[in-house]
Amino acid sequence: MINQLSWKVGGQQGEGIESTGEIFAIALNRLGYYLYGYRHFSSRIKGGHTNNKIRVSTTQVRSISDDLDILVAFDQETIDVNYKELHSKGVIMADAKFGPTKPEDTEASLYAVPFTEIATELGTSLMKNMVAIGATSAVLDLDIQVFEEVVQEIFGRKGQQVVEKNMEAIKAGYEYMKEQLGSNVGAMELEKADGQKRLFMIGNDAIAMGALAGGCRFMAAYPITPASEIMEYLIKKLPAVGGTVIQTEDEIAAVTMAIGANYGGVRTITASAGPGLSLKMEAIGLSGITETPLVIVDTQRGGPSTGLPTKQEQSDLMAMIYGTHGEIPKIVMAPSTVQEAFYDTAEAFNLAEEYQCPVIILSDLQLSLGKQTVEPLDFSKVEIRRGKLQTGELPELESKAYFKRYEVTEDGVSPRTIPGMKNGIHHVTGVEHEETGKPSESAANRIAQMDKRFRKISNIKFDTPVHKNAPHEEADLLIVGFNSTRGAIEEAMDRLEQDGVKVNHAQVRLIHPFPVDEILPLVKTAKKIAVIENNATGQLANILKMNVGHAEKVHKVLKYDGNPFLPHEIHSKCKELF
Amino acid sequence: MATFKDFRNNVKPNWCPGCGDFSVQAAMQRAAANVGLEPEQLAVVSGIGCSGRISGYINSYGFHGIHGRSLPIAQGVKMANRDLTVIASGGDGDGFAIGMGHTIHAIRRNIDITYIVMDNQIYGLTKGQTSPRSAAGFKTKSTPAGSIEQAISPMEMALTAGATFVAQSFSTDLKDLTALIEAGIKHKGFSLINVFSPCVTYNKVNTYDWFKENLTKLSDIEGYDPSNRENAMQTLMKHDGLVTGLIYQNTERPSYQELVSGYSEKPLSEADLTLDQEYFDKLTAEFV
Ligand SMILES: Cc1ncc(C[n+]2csc(CCOP(=O)(O)OP(=O)(O)O)c2C)c(N)n1
Ligand code: SF4
Ligand SMILES: [Mg+2]
Numbered sequence: 001m002i003n004q005l006s007w008k009v010g011g012q013q014g015e016g017i018e019s020t021g022e023i024f025a026i027a028l029n030r031l032g033y034y035l036y037g038y039r040h041f042s043s044r045i046k047g048g049h050t051n052n053k054i055r056v057s058t059t060q061v062r063s064i065s066d067d068l069d070i071l072v073a074f075d076q077e078t079i080d081v082n083y084k085e086l087h088s089k090g091v092i093m094a095d096a097k098f099g100p101t102k103p104e105d106t107e108a109s110l111y112a113v114p115f116t117e118i119a120t121e122l123g124t125s126l127m128k129n130m131v132a133i134g135a136t137s138a139v140l141d142l143d144i145q146v147f148e149e150v151v152q153e154i155f156g157r158k159g160q161q162v163v164e165k166n167m168e169a170i171k172a173g174y175e176y177m178k179e180q181l182g183s184n185v186g187a188m189e190l191e192k193a194d195g196q197k198r199l200f201m202i203g204n205d206a207i208a209m210g211a212l213a214g215g216c217r218f219m220a221a222y223p224i225t226p227a228s229e230i231m232e233y234l235i236k237k238l239p240a241v242g243g244t245v246i247q248t249e250d251e252i253a254a255v256t257m258a259i260g261a262n263y264g265g266v267r268t269i270t271a272s273a274g275p276g277l278s279l280k281m282e283a284i285g286l287s288g289i290t291e292t293p294l295v296i297v298d299t300q301r302g303g304p305s306t307g308l309p310t311k312q313e314q315s316d317l318m319a320m321i322y323g324t325h326g327e328i329p330k331i332v333m334a335p336s337t338v339q340e341a342f343y344d345t346a347e348a349f350n351l352a353e354e355y356q357c358p359v360i361i362l363s364d365l366q367l368s369l370g371k372q373t374v375e376p377l378d379f380s381k382v383e384i385r386r387g388k389l390q391t392g393e394l395p396e397l398e399s400k401a402y403f404k405r406y407e408v409t410e411d412g413v414s415p416r417t418i419p420g421m422k423n424g425i426h427h428v429t430g431v432e433h434e435e436t437g438k439p440s441e442s443a444a445n446r447i448a449q450m451d452k453r454f455r456k457i458s459n460i461k462f463d464t465p466v467h468k469n470a471p472h473e474e475a476d477l478l479i480v481g482f483n484s485t486r487g488a489i490e491e492a493m494d495r496l497e498q499d500g501v502k503v504n505h506a507q508v509r510l511i512h513p514f515p516v517d518e519i520l521p522l523v524k525t526a527k528k529i530a531v532i533e534n535n536a537t538g539q540l541a542n543i544l545k546m547n548v549g550h551a552e553k554v555h556k557v558l559k560y561d562g563n564p565f566l567p568h569e570i571h572s573k574c575k576e577l578f
Numbered sequence: 579m580a581t582f583k584d585f586r587n588n589v590k591p592n593w594c595p596g597c598g599d600f601s602v603q604a605a606m607q608r609a610a611a612n613v614g615l616e617p618e619q620l621a622v623v624s625g626i627g628c629s630g631r632i633s634g635y636i637n638s639y640g641f642h643g644i645h646g647r648s649l650p651i652a653q654g655v656k657m658a659n660r661d662l663t664v665i666a667s668g669g670d671g672d673g674f675a676i677g678m679g680h681t682i683h684a685i686r687r688n689i690d691i692t693y694i695v696m697d698n699q700i701y702g703l704t705k706g707q708t709s710p711r712s713a714a715g716f717k718t719k720s721t722p723a724g725s726i727e728q729a730i731s732p733m734e735m736a737l738t739a740g741a742t743f744v745a746q747s748f749s750t751d752l753k754d755l756t757a758l759i760e761a762g763i764k765h766k767g768f769s770l771i772n773v774f775s776p777c778v779t780y781n782k783v784n785t786y787d788w789f790k791e792n793l794t795k796l797s798d799i800e801g802y803d804p805s806n807r808e809n810a811m812q813t814l815m816k817h818d819g820l821v822t823g824l825i826y827q828n829t830e831r832p833s834y835q836e837l838v839s840g841y842s843e844k845p846l847s848e849a850d851l852t853l854d855q856e857y858f859d860k861l862t863a864e865f866v
Contacts, residue, residue, distance in 0.1 A: 215851030239840025260654020265847030429642035
């Protein structure tokens, strides 16, 4: 019996690789296993190697596994590209159709299974994926009935016959493989899971759902990998609550339309990846100086320019904190799990309205597209707080006087009215302005308004700005990361502890303003610090040094080849520090 | 009921004496009053340029944004509150150079807002460089030997992009301009009004006199029918775009607002921000 399994299916893009993984994963999720799925894909629609690696476990997993138990291959390239991940007892099941060969330097066993042939005999070669699922079930000694429900849901619309055919394909694959395996059936039998119903979703789904729950009623966006799922989800759901999504002509239009709608009083989101964020920079400054709430998602991918558009990277950090000319107050948050992406996105709308500034939700490709098991979401935790947005009747203004939209207040936040409100008229401009919004170049006013704007976020209230797992008062090592590296860091931390290294872990959730008070004590009490990040220059490490000092302790652990960190990589890099 | 005086604020425009934009401001204020608006029901969104300052000179909600982006901001405001009257405005550089992409897409999107371009064939605020509206051969600081690029024909461009309301005016024709802005506001869909608004400081070619000499009023063309798109195009071509009046209006095509499925009948800004638990449970059930 094993309590963890790593399974990968690979082939050419457009061959149904995704749906194979999907059916396998959903069925196991419903049995109560924790899953983590990560897709390797390239920037084309048909052709090109793609694979879907799915990890199944009886406990929470949020990282790709180091090695592989089962590889399902629909072409030789899949074997050649992936076999090194297989451990010695690993199994390759490859479509007999292409005459698979096993590389010499692996002890894993190869089974040529006539996926396509069996499927064709049953009606259509399209069902080869189902045959593969059946074959996998034999290795796991899994009752194939667990797939029935999912197959019904997916193919039910096409008629009962199609459902039955697909189930037959699964069965045929199971039986064929069972015979091949002989006494090895169930060689990788999984421990039973707890049967609890949990969600299985990608980060982008959670971000979109978080927006909906957080009162977002409008979105303006331009498609881009890996952000598009957010707009695709919201265009399906917003009409039911009176809202909509506009696909704009470009990202500048998207962000400025979002600014216009937020100014108009509607919680509005825009989402993009690096190239789009680069285009949005000027407008982010406009949101800053006009104190118009704005929620922007940046799903980081490999940069610069078009870079590695379908690969993991975390290299937008500095640009998100400092991007836009001039200086504005800004909030940058970085959820590290799919669950948190939901809550953080909902909360971003509160922060944007309370602090009247741009809020950037930083994600990365691994978080946005990686599919994880998520504990049921607690909707009662979602609050709607609109800050100093005025409601009800406003006091009469003197003739021609404007509402003091930019009133200099103690906390820096000024009362806010929206168009349509009687006695709320004021001017909004990206030019420096005085309390009613009229342009002003006075030096004293400039200082008063600048200081007012920065005062807003000097005391920001943010729940759990850093995830601390700090079992040691004095640690040999403090590991720091942000966004999706959390899962791999947690696993590496366990192994380091087993090696006798005392490790504390801080995953930074509020990137800006940097939570100095939360992190500094951990930094002080650690002998060494390893900052784990998917970029080439160590942006988080530099931000950490800038904010809390102790530069001599800080070591950068970087990976920028387009792939997420694996636990063993973090483990070994950290060990090298001792 | 508000009069045009209610749309005046106490800010003194910093335009040069004689600048065409003064009349555009006056026409906008009159049109707003004439269609029966109260100041808080109007939002004027403007770009950057001399003309872009206009939103600060009108007693209404006003948003002076960034160069070239008045249209997406204005469309966002309208989406947020369909009961507001939203006017976007700015210069020829703002709308036909840096913001050209937005202009074409706002036209084809047909959201119910009015866009007023103050077209002086020059960059005023940056002190006299060529604009996409400058004629070939026009000498400016950035084209000392004369512009070698072709000028844009915004009205023809608008027609080909599928505009439902296309008009042009001259800033001294206060009455005509006011009437066109009123018609634009009332039009259900996107209305584009290009206004020849002379820059007396940097454009010594396209002066008030020049326009008086070269413009043809559509009302002087017998039988001109603004519902005939083909004829509108031919007339524009024949007069090299130098006509004033309502060039084209399509009253049949519904505005964007009317076509968005599920779009709230009342202003979206008044939408209930909460979801009920039952609906939320349905949302999450899709991921089990
Ligand atoms: C992104 C950006 N680029 C350049 C400028 C400088 N700029 C301000 S206004 C303007 C052009 C003004 O011309 P136009 O839009 O025709 O307005 P006018 O001043 O003639 O009314 C330029 C280039 C700017 N503000 N922002
Ligand atoms: S420079 Fe030209 S456009 Fe600008 S205010 Fe003066 S006259 Fe008007
Ligand atoms: Mg101009």
